[in-house]
Amino acid sequence: MTEQPAQEFDVVVIGAGPVGENAADRASRTGLSVALVEAELVGGECSYWACMPSKALLRPGAALAAAAAAPGLAAQVEGLHVDPAAVLAWRDWMTGDWDDAGAADWVASAGITLVRGHGRLAGERLVRVAAPDDPSAPASPGLLRARHAVVVATGSVPVLPDVPGLALAAPWGSREATSAPSVPRSLAVVGGGVVACEMATAFADLGAHVTLLARGGLLSGAEPFAGQAVERGLRELGVDVRLGVGLAAVERPEPGGPVTLTTSDGQAVTAAELLVATGRVPRTLDVGAESVGLTPGAPLAVDDSMAALGVAPGPRGPWLYACGDVTGRASTTHQGKYQGRVAGDVVAARFGDPQAAGAPTHADAPPPAGAAARPWSRYAATADDVAAPQVVFTRPQVASVGLTEREAERRGLPVRAVTYELGELAGASVTGPGYAGTARLVVDAERRVVVGATFVGPDAGDLLHAATIAVVGQVPLDRLWHAVPAYPTLSEVWLRLLEAYGL
Ligand SMILES: Cc1cc2nc3c(=O)[nH]c(=O)nc-3n(C[C@H](O)[C@H](O)[C@H](O)COP(=O)(O)OP(=O)(O)OC[C@H]3O[C@@H](n4cnc5c(N)ncnc54)[C@H](O)[C@@H]3O)c2cc1C
Numbered sequence: 001m002t003e004q005p006a007q008e009f010d011v012v013v014i015g016a017g018p019v020g021e022n023a024a025d026r027a028s029r030t031g032l033s034v035a036l037v038e039a040e041l042v043g044g045e046c047s048y049w050a051c052m053p054s055k056a057l058l059r060p061g062a063a064l065a066a067a068a069a070a071p072g073l074a075a076q077v078e079g080l081h082v083d084p085a086a087v088l089a090w091r092d093w094m095t096g097d098w099d100d101a102g103a104a105d106w107v108a109s110a111g112i113t114l115v116r117g118h119g120r121l122a123g124e125r126l127v128r129v130a131a132p133d134d135p136s137a138p139a140s141p142g143l144l145r146a147r148h149a150v151v152v153a154t155g156s157v158p159v160l161p162d163v164p165g166l167a168l169a170a171p172w173g174s175r176e177a178t179s180a181p182s183v184p185r186s187l188a189v190v191g192g193g194v195v196a197c198e199m200a201t202a203f204a205d206l207g208a209h210v211t212l213l214a215r216g217g218l219l220s221g222a223e224p225f226a227g228q229a230v231e232r233g234l235r236e237l238g239v240d241v242r243l244g245v246g247l248a249a250v251e252r253p254e255p256g257g258p259v260t261l262t263t264s265d266g267q268a269v270t271a272a273e274l275l276v277a278t279g280r281v282p283r284t285l286d287v288g289a290e291s292v293g294l295t296p297g298a299p300l301a302v303d304d305s306m307a308a309l310g311v312a313p314g315p316r317g318p319w320l321y322a323c324g325d326v327t328g329r330a331s332t333t334h335q336g337k338y339q340g341r342v343a344g345d346v347v348a349a350r351f352g353d354p355q356a357a358g359a360p361t362h363a364d365a366p367p368p369a370g371a372a373a374r375p376w377s378r379y380a381a382t383a384d385d386v387a388a389p390q391v392v393f394t395r396p397q398v399a400s401v402g403l404t405e406r407e408a409e410r411r412g413l414p415v416r417a418v419t420y421e422l423g424e425l426a427g428a429s430v431t432g433p434g435y436a437g438t439a440r441l442v443v444d445a446e447r448r449v450v451v452g453a454t455f456v457g458p459d460a461g462d463l464l465h466a467a468t469i470a471v472v473g474q475v476p477l478d479r480l481w482h483a484v485p486a487y488p489t490l491s492e493v494w495l496r497l498l499e500a501y502g503l
């Protein structure tokens with residue numbers, strides 16, 4: 001006999017990370033009933049093991065460095081270090097001590113039904129929820145049916161390379177690093193990406209002796225000067241940075257004892273703990289992808305309206321949507337939330353009541369079923385491909401949006417890049433002596449619009465949103481000329497870059 005669904009909702013969202021929360025919220029604003037299924041903590045990786053704790057660990061060291069660079073303060077703060085116990089306590093507070101009661105309250109207040117348990121697709125518009133491990137949790141509702149749509153927002157998981165001895169050596173992933181109860185005396189970090197660079201900075205600030213091993217350079221997806229500046233910054237912090245070095249073997253003879261890494265060039269590195277930060281993959285291994293004809297383990301490919309590709313439509317058009325890390329399109333919280341808003345708005349427009357109280361007001365008509373969403377409309381995540389911003393919270397910060405010069409060339413654009421040293425700005429000199437940083441604009445020389453920008457330097461993240469607006473708005477350089485930066489601020493770099501371009 002066919003199993004009957006225990007409950008029906010208009011929309012079922014699997015995964016209550018920042019992205020799933022946004023998709024659920026947008027969909028529910030047009031009167032649709034929404035279930036949000038969460039296997040662990042409402043708020044997801046970002047709130048408890050990623051963005052928030054990592055930034056809590058990084059901020060005190062950045063503040064101390066800013067004070068040390070300020071005239072009149074340098075002598076006062078010389079020799080000072082961050083207080084590890086206080087920083088870890090601040091981190092605990094930022095994560096709410098890994099308690100999601102506040103986030104769950106928000107879900108309820110938004111009129112969304114929180115369903116605790118592990119969700120798996122079980123065929124068209126069906127989601128089977130397995131009870132959480134927690135014995136105090138209510139019994140699992142079993143099978144949920146979505147009348148209209150299912151949104152998958154299950155995030156990503158870290159990758160552990162296949163290196164002899166590594167899995168048995170109890171390595172840290174980003175979760176263990178960001179939730180560490182104490183600071184190890186020494187930490188080996190494997191990887192040259194965002195997590196490796198940020199966590200090497202944080203643990204060096206906290207007093208660990210850090211060795212970073214990267215098989216290539218640092219932040220290899222960014223403009224080359226970004227990784228080079230971060231490398232210098234890490235070395236100044238005392239991090240032993242070894243580039244072009246792979247991992248050949250790992251050994252931790254005694255549980256809880258030191259771990260020894262053998263590198264590809266035969267060196268031995270011994271540390272109290274080992275953090276492996278070698279990338280993440282979309283979390284689709286255990287979401288029932290096979291029940292709808294998709295491949296477990298592969299990213300959930302979507303079109304710009306966040307509708308899943310390769311899935312047979314339901315009676316009223318596409319029914320399966322995905323957003324956030326699980327799609328492989330972007331791997332930052334803000335870009336995933338943008339996708340979540342698109343998915344939620346598409347579902348709301350297709351199935352909800354546009355007159356409902358709280359329904360979003362905007363001019364875009366939803367695309368007819370079967371037609372692609374118009375680029376830059378509310379129903380297309382157009383910015384993913386051309387204007388995704390990111391700030392890496394290292395010292396110096398690396399802030400970027402859109403295309404690097406290399407990527408723009410690879411796409412065959414008629415590229416012209418201009419570069420300017422931030423330290424030459426009056427706005428930099430007033431922060432104190434020795435401000436160092438670099439900015440680059442990548443311009444489509446035919447259309448005369450900015451297609452990419454990178455800023456590297458202290459507080460460079462604050463320069464980023466103007467660049468994001470320029471790229472998204474495709475603002476012609478001759479019009480950007482009229483966006484006059486205030487004096488003396490770092491934003492004056494915009495004027496200097498335009499002058500360098502020839503304006
Ligand atoms: C160390 C670190 C630092 C970072 N710092 C930043 C930063 O500063 N800024 C930034 O923008 N990005 C940062 N990121 C990236 C950011 O964390 C992710 O892009 C973001 O969390 C993605 O959100 P998401 O909702 O797609 O996935 P997640 O946050 O991973 O949420 C997915 C949710 O789905 C749940 N789930 C998974 N499978 C199931 C299932 N089958 N059933 C029910 N529930 C399920 C999970 O328990 C989780 O709660 C960082 C990442 C790391 C690792």
Ligand SMILES: NC(=O)c1ccc[n+]([C@@H]2O[C@H](COP(=O)([O-])OP(=O)(O)OC[C@H]3O[C@@H](n4cnc5c(N)ncnc54)[C@H](O)[C@@H]3O)[C@@H](O)[C@H]2O)c1
Nearest residue numbers: 161191192193194195196215277278279280331391392393
């Ligand atoms: N501030 C932020 O926005 C922020 C902070 C942290 C993480 N994140 C996101 O989280 C995602 C994951 O970060 P990440 O640093 O783990 O991944 P990443 O893709 O940024 O970097 C992975 C690194 O590991 C290296 N690597 C891969 N396989 C390896 C192997 N077998 N041996 C040795 N090295 C290997 C790569 O060369 C690269 O240097 C990123 O895509 C990032 O967008 C964002």
